[in-house]
Amino acid sequence: MPDYSWPIAEQRTLIGKRISRVDSPDKVSGRAKYSYDYFQQGMLFGKILRSPHAKARIVSIDSTAAEKMPGVKAVEILQKVGATVQWEGDEIAAVAAVDESTAEDAVRAIKVQYEALPHLVSDAEPPANAASLAGPLSDDDIYDALSNQMPDQDLISLLEKNGVSFHVDQDFLNELKSSEVPDPVVQAVAKAQFHETTGARSNFQKAAVIKQGDVDQAMSAAEGTIEGIYGVPLITHCCLETHGSTAEWPSKDQLLVHLSTQNVSGIPGQMADPLGIPAANVRQKQDHVGGGFGSKFAADRWDIAAAKLSRKAGGKPVRMMLERDSELKVAGARPSAFARVKVAFNKDGTITGWQSQSWGTGGVGGGGMPPIPYVFNIPNQRKEHIAIRTNTGPARAWRAPNHPQAAVITMGAIEDAAAKLKMDPLEMFLKNIDLAKPRQDIYREEFGIASELMGWKDKWRPRGENISGSTARGLGLSIHTWGGRGHESNCDLSIHPDGSVDIKMGSQDLGTGTRTCILIVAAETLGIPMEAISLHIGDTIYPTSGGSGGSTTIGGVSSSTRRAAVQAREMLFAKVAPALNAQPDDLECAAGSVRVKSDTKRSLSWKQACAKLGAMPATARGKNPDKEHPPDLTNSGVGGVQMAEVEADIETGVVHVKKMVAVQDCGLVIDVKTAETQCYGALIMGISYALFEEKVMDQLTGRMLNPDMEFYRLAGISDIPELVVHMMTGKGYDEKGVIGLGEPPVISPGAAISNAVANAIGVRVPFLPLTPDRVLKALNDRNLD
Amino acid sequence: MSEDDPNKTTASDSGVSRRDFLKISSISAAVVPLIGSQVVEAAGTPVKIYGPGKVPMELTVNGKKQTLQLEPRVTLLDALRDNLDITGAKRVCDRGECGACTVLLDNKAVYACSVLAIDAQGKSITTVESLSQGNKLHPVQQAYVDNDASQCGFCTPGFIVATKAFLDKHPHPTDEDIRRGLSGNLCRCGTYHGIQQVIAQFAQKGA
Secondary structure (H helix, E strand, C coil): CCCCCCCCHHHCCCCCECCCCCCHHHHHCCCCCEHHHCCCCCCEEEEEEECCCCCEEEEEEECHHHHHCCCEEEEEECCCCCCEECCCCCEEEEEEECCHHHHHHHHHHCEEEEEECCCCCCCCCCCCCCCECCCCECHHHHHHHHCCCCCHHHHHHHHHHHCECCCCCHHHHHHHHHCCCCHHHHHHHHHCCECCCCCCCCCEEEEEEEEECCHHHHHHHCCEEEEEEEEECCEECCCCCCCEEEEEEEECCEEEEEECCCCHHHHHHHHHHHHCCCHHHEEEECCECCCCCCCCCCCCHHHHHHHHHHHHCCCCCEEEECCHHHHHHHCCEECCEEEEEEEEECCCCCEEEEEEEEEECCCCCCCCCCCCCCCCCCCEEEEEEEEECCCCCCCCCCCCCCHHHHHHHHHHHHHHHHHHCCCCHHHHHHHCHHHHCCCHHHHHHHHHHHHHHHCHHHHCCCCCCCEECCEEEEEEEEEEEECCCCCCEEEEEEECCCCCEEEECECCCCCCCHHHHHHHHHHHHHCCCHHHEEEECCECCCCEECCCCCCCHHHHHHHHHHHHHHHHHHHHHHHHHHHHCCCHHHEEEECCEEEECCEEEEEEEHHHHHHCCCCCCEEEEEEECCCCCCCCCECCCEEEEEEEEEEEECCCCCEEEEEEEEEEECECCCEHHHHHHHHHHHHHHHHHHHHCCCCCECCCCCCECCCCCCCCCCCCHHHCCEEEEEEECCCCCHHHCECCCCCHHHCCHHHHHHHHHHHHHCCCCCECCCCHHHHHHHHHHHHHC | CCCCCCCCCHHHHHCCCHHHHHHHHHCCCCCCCCCCEEEEEECCEEEEEECCCCEEEEEEECCEEEEEEECCCCEHHHHHHHHCCCCCCCCCCCCCCCCCCEEEECCEEEEHHHCEHHHHCCCEEECHHHCCECCECCHHHHHHHHCCCCCCCCCHHHHHHHHHHHHHHCCCCCHHHHHHHCCCCCCCCCCHHHHHHHHHHHHHHCC
C-alpha cells in the first residue's frame, strides 16, 4: 500500500511555506464572481414582505393588488394565515418582478393584518424564581441539552420523568443517531412518554444543572473567593455579501441555484423536499462567497421562495439577496451569555471551586449554556443555566459557537481572582494550567512565547496601578481550545496523458485559503507547480465535501486531496516504471519529473511520464475519513494563548487596543501565510466584538434598533493596533496532522481585552462591548461602593 | 408620504410629490441635455424634471461610452451592476456606510451607491476592473496579493479603488493619514492588517 502520510519537513517544498493565495488576483481585480454578482439580461428580482412585529398572529394576507401590478411576474405566500411570527422581519410573502423597485412596490401592495402578541426581546437577568422547570421536552430542548454538555444520564432521567411534547418519529431518531448521540439517549427519546403541553411555556427555562465534586465544601474551605458578573450580548454575523441566491430552472424539473453558502454539497438535500423535486435535480453553483462565519449553511426560506418564484415565472432567474437591514435582523445572531460566578481559591493561587448561574438567549429556541468554566476543569463545580426564549430572531452558529462567551466569563473570573490576590494573572494561569489537561504543556510553551512577544513581564502592573492623567494602561490574557478535525470530503484528481491535472471537489473557499491549500497539497504530492493544476470547486456536479463549519475544512480537503494525489501518482508510476526500468515502488515525483529514487538521473519529465498513460487519464478518488488508507491525516484539539494591551481614558470611557499577541497551534500548517492571515483576521474580528458590536433591541416595539452599518459598528482600519501572530510549528505540532484554524483564534480576544481593561482602569466592566458608557458606569459604580 | 401632505410645494400641482421634488433638486446640476424631460414650477421657479419612467442616459465607464435606459432614481452602483454587468463594485450597505462600492468619478473616490446614475453623466467613471490590464495587475492590486490583504474578498475591490485614490493624493502617508484616508471602507473578515502592510510598502518607496 502506498504511503499516504504527510511528507517529513526536509522533503516539503510547498507545505508549511508562505504561499500567496491563488484566488487573490481574481479578487483584487474585481473578476471574482459572487452569488450576488450573478447577472443575466432579463433576470427577475425578488423581494420579501417581512413582519413588522416581533410576535404576532397572521390574521389575513391579501396579495391580489400586487399580483395585478405591471412588471410583477410571480407572488408566493410563505406563511399560513393563523401562523405566529416569532421575530421582526420573519418572512410572510415574496414577489418577483422585472426590477427591484417594482418588486419593492409590489411588496408594499400586499396587505397583511396581524394580531400583535406580547413579545420578549430582553435577555436581562431572569427575575428570581421566574424559571420554570422543564415540562415535557420539545425537540429544541433535546438539541439544547445535547449541545449543552448535559450528562447523558441527566438527560435520560429528564426524558423518563418529563416525557416529550412532540411525537417522536423515526426521522428524528435517525437524525440523533447520525449526530452520534449515544444509543442509551436515543433509546430514552424513543421510549419517552408524549405529554400535551398545556398553556404558554415560560420564557425562562432551567436548561441545565450540572454538578461535579463538592462545591459547598470547596467554597467554605477556600482561603479566598471572588464573585463577579460577566457577559456578552447578541451580536450579528454581518456578512458583507448578504444571504441569498439566484434561482433558475433550465428545464421544468431541474433547478440551478447560485446560493451564497458555506455548504455547497449540502444545499440540494435542503431544497428538494420543499420544492417537491429529487435532490438529484438540484444543482448548486458558487465561485466565491462574501463571508459566512457560521451563518450560511442553510437553504433559507428566501432561497426556497426564489426557486418557487422562478418556477412560477417560467424558469427565469430570480435574484433574491437580502437587504442589509434584513441581513442584520434575520440572517443570524450569536447567542448572548451572561453569568454570576463565584470562584474559590487558595492564597497560592490554586483554584478549587466554581459556581455559576448563567443565562442567555439564542432566540425563540432559548439556547444552551456555554462550556464554563472554560478550558480549566476546576475540581468542584455547580452550574445552573436558564435559557431565555426571546423574539430577537434566529440564532446561528457564529465562529466557535459558545466558546467566546465561555472565555469572557471564565477568564474574567480567574483574572478577578488573581487581582484579589494581587497576583500576576499569568502566574495564576500557569499555577492552574494542569487543570487544562491534556494540553497543559502546549499552553505552557505558548505562554512563554506570548509573554516574550508582548513584553508582559516589563509592562504588567497590578490592577489600576498604571494610570497617568486620564490614561489607564493595562494587560490581559486568555486561553482557548477547539476540536477542528477534518470533515468528510471526497476529491477526484485526474492526471491526463498530456500532463495536465485537474481536481474536482464539492467544497467552497470562504476566504480562508481552501483553494490555495488544496493546490499546495496536490502540487507537493505530484512534484509539479501549483499553476499546472486546475482546481474546480463550488459545484454539486463535483464529489461531495463537507460544509465549512467548525474549522473542519482544511483537515477534510487536505486529507482527501492527499489521498487522491497519492493514488493517482501510484497509477502513473505503474505505467511509467517499465520505461525507467524500475519498480513502481522505486519511483518518486519531484521537480517536475518522475524519477528513480535510488538513481535520480534516470528520470522522465512530467509530460513524458504522463504520455505513458496511453489514452485514458489516471483518475483517483481520495476520501476523508478513510480507515482503509491510513494513516489518519487530520486530528482534533488545539490550544491557543492571546494577550492584549489597552489604553482606556477614565474621563471619556474610550478604550483603544494598543497591541495584541496570538500564539496558536493547529497541527501541521499547510500554508503559513494564509494561516497567519486567519489569525490576524480573528484578532480584528475580536477587537470588533469586544469594543463595538451589539444587536440592540427596542423593548417596546420588539425591533432591532441598529440594523445598518453605521450603528451596528464594525471595527475600521483606525481601530487596529500592532498585531503579532506566532504559529506553533515543527516538532510536537507537525506530527499531529492537519487541524482547523477558523474558530480558535477568534475565541480569546474578547476575554483578553476585557481583562486588559479591568487591569487598566481598576474595575471589571461586566459586559461586552466595552463601550464608553459601560466603562464610565463601571468606574462610577466602584466609586459609589 | 401621503398625497395630501400639507407641506407639499407647488410642484405637486403638476403631479410631483415632495419626495420627487427632493430628487429633482439633487439633479439640478446635471450638465448633459436629456430627452424626456419636462419643465415644471417648483418652489416658484421652473425646473426640468426627468422620469419617473425610464429616460436615456449616457455613462462613460472605464473609457467606454454606454447608452442606457434607466429611471432617474437608479444609483450608479445599480446601473453598473444590474445593467452593465460590471460587478467589481459591491452592494453591501447601500447607504454610504461601508465603501464596498467605491469607484472613481473624475478620479475622485465616491460611493457608487450614493450617486445617481443620471448625475454621473459627463464624468469619467473608473471601476476596479480597469485598473488591471489582462493578467497585469496595478501595483496596488499586486501589493494586496503579496500582503495577503483579502480574505472573502467582498470588500476588496472597494478597498483597492480607495487605496489607489488615497495613494495618488498621499504618496507619503503618515499613520494619521492612513487612519483617516481609509476609514471609509469596512471589512468583516479582518484584513486591515494586510492593508496596513500594503500602505506601509508604498509609504516606504513612494507611490
